[in-house]
Amino acid sequence: MKAKKVIIIGAGIVGYSTAYFLNKSGCEVTILEQTDGNNNCSYGNAGYVSPSHLVPLASPGIISQGLKWMLNKRSPFYIKPKLDLDLIRWVRLFHKASTDKRVKEAIPVLYDLTVKSQKLYEEILETERIEAGYNKSGLLMVCQTAQALHHEEEMVKIAESYGLEASTLTREETEKLDPNVQYNMAGSVFFGCDSWMTPNVFMAKFRELLIERGVDIQYHSTLTDFKIENGKVKAAKTKVAELIADEFIITAGAWSPLLMKRLGIFMPLQGGKGYSFMMENLPSNPKLPSILVEARIATTPMLHGLRVAGTMELAGINHTINQPRIDGIIKSLKVAMPSLADYDFSSIRPWAGLRPCTPDGLPYIGRVSSLSNLQVGTGHAMLGWTLGPITGKMLAEEVLGEKASVKSELLKVERYN
Incomplete structure (x- = not known):
């Protein structure tokens, strides 16, 4: 089977964890990050x-x-x-x-x-x-x-x-x-x-590991739009390129609803x-x-x-x-x-x-019903560091067609639509 190409938008602990599990399974992974990746919530948190x-x-x-x-x-x-x-x-x-x-x-x-x-x-x-x-x-x-x-x-x-x-x-x-x-x-x-641990130290070493294993992390790469065809995301557009992939995953933290709005999806x-x-x-x-x-x-x-x-x-x-x-x-x-x-x-x-x-204190994890190859992993509030690996694992499992580690209607991305 041909390896799937996956684009992840956001280079925090959820994005890195998703890339880690997908890369281990042979997927070709690209992470887009609008900053230099050194100052998001995954670096300055309490490390619990x-x-x-x-x-x-x-x-x-x-x-x-x-x-x-x-x-x-x-x-x-x-x-x-x-x-x-x-x-x-x-x-x-x-x-x-x-x-x-x-x-x-x-x-x-x-x-x-x-x-x-x-x-x-x-x-x-x-x-x-x-x-x-x-x-x-x-x-x-x-x-x-x-x-x-x-x-x-x-x-x-x-x-x-x-x-x-x-x-x-x-x-x-x-x-x-x-x-x-x-x-x-x-x-x-x-x-x-x-x-607990020291999160910025973990993130730096985790990033080195991902890069060594072939994950393409593109910093200072701001997503400007999506290209949609036949109920699927065809490409992610940045200021300098149009990136085509089989699967797209939004792990952009507090910026995620702004991206979802461009797709016409309400995600409070x-x-x-x-x-x-x-x-x-x-x-x-x-x-x-x-x-x-x-x-x-x-x-x-x-x-x-x-x-x-x-x-x-x-x-x-x-x-x-x-x-x-x-x-x-x-x-x-x-x-x-x-x-x-x-x-x-x-x-x-x-x-x-x-x-x-999120309004109910539970994260958004999983597929978007209106776009068959788009997933979201965000909304963890104070548990972002704690839940990074399991969220990444669940998002990767969905891409790979594997049984979900945790399954609940309470985590649905479109539960407020």
């Missing part, structure tokens, strides 16, 4: 691979909490006030999806995706001998208040019902588990099932801007990553220091650094981790990335 994250972003209570936060420029969640019909529709759909029924339907799907993706990461790291600081020692959810701790204990019950390692810890037990850091806390929840998705920065030369790094629950801030001990990441800002497609958001992260960090109060934050270099967020 988290089976514990079973509850989608759209969940009961998030709307009322969001309304309290949304007009505060320093809060964990912020919506920039503007008249935008796509944003208004997204918020309405988000509200509709934030129900107990919807969450219960989503949890088993997220369990399958996260657990299988973690295994795929481990297989890739071992098989390809990639060293990126992978560590499977667990994750702490650090709570300053008893109320927050009680809420996280509900997550423990859910995790345990799926056989995942999870437990509630006192302040003393938390400090014993990680003596390198002192938290301002009532207690914590420990998810021993979670792992908002870019949720998040920020991160590295803290270097600390006396000692924490042993474990942590999520500071009330502030929605993630901290991760990486190969080159401590990465701090957080906030969700809906402000359109841009990478502008909103300094009050950074100030809010620093203020919350000092309160939650008092030992960092004297750190010189003037030396940090803030980074911003756009998490692609």
Whole structure:
């Protein structure tokens, strides 16, 4: 059988993972990327691979909490006030999806995706001998208040019902588990099932591997249009070429709905801007990553220091650094981790990335019904890094005609049409 030609649009972890599995199966793969490929969400994220994250972003209570936060420029969640019909529709759909029924339907799907993706990461790291600081020692959810701790204990019950390692810890037990850091806390929840790594290191080595094996990655290559013939995508047009292929896959993150609009397909998705920065030369790094629950801030001990990441800002497609958001992260960090109060934050270099967020908190993965050779893999929100390999595997399986690793109507690309 003649090897299939596949064009992937987007060079993040989903695009790279899709290319990896297709290349292993003998496909001829080209990746188109509009940037230099070094600054997307796959590089500056918290690096978590988290089976514990079973509850989608759209969940009961998030709307009322969001309304309290949304007009505060320093809060964990912020919506920039503007008249935008796509944003208004997204918020309405988000509200509709934030129900107990919807969450219960989503949890088993997220369990399958996260657990299988973690295994795929481990297989890739071992098989390809990639060293990126992978560590499977667990994750702490650090709570300053008893109320927050009680809420996280509900997550423990859910995790345990799926056989995942999870437990509630006192302040003393938390400090014993990680003596390198002192938290301002009532207690914590420990998810021993979670792992982490340094994502930018993994991405650089993964890219080298793909190029060595013949994947053609074309950076600074902006897609301008598609050529459609007889219900199929015939070619992808850039400013300098018209690229013909058998299969086309959009893995362009927050830019994906803009490409879908050109095809006349409605796919609600908002870019949720998040920020991160590295803290270097600390006396000692924490042993474990942590999520500071009330502030929605993630901290991760990486190969080159401590990465701090957080906030969700809906402000359109841009990478502008909103300094009050950074100030809010620093203020919350000092309160939650008092030992960092004297750190010189003037030396940090803030980074911003756009998490692609669907209204119901589940990604879009699979074929488009109106175009038989087009697939989409995006909308992972805060789970983009966690779910990269399984999404790539599923997209590759569809191209190759193999049985899907995970199959669910809740992941359909056109579920809002």
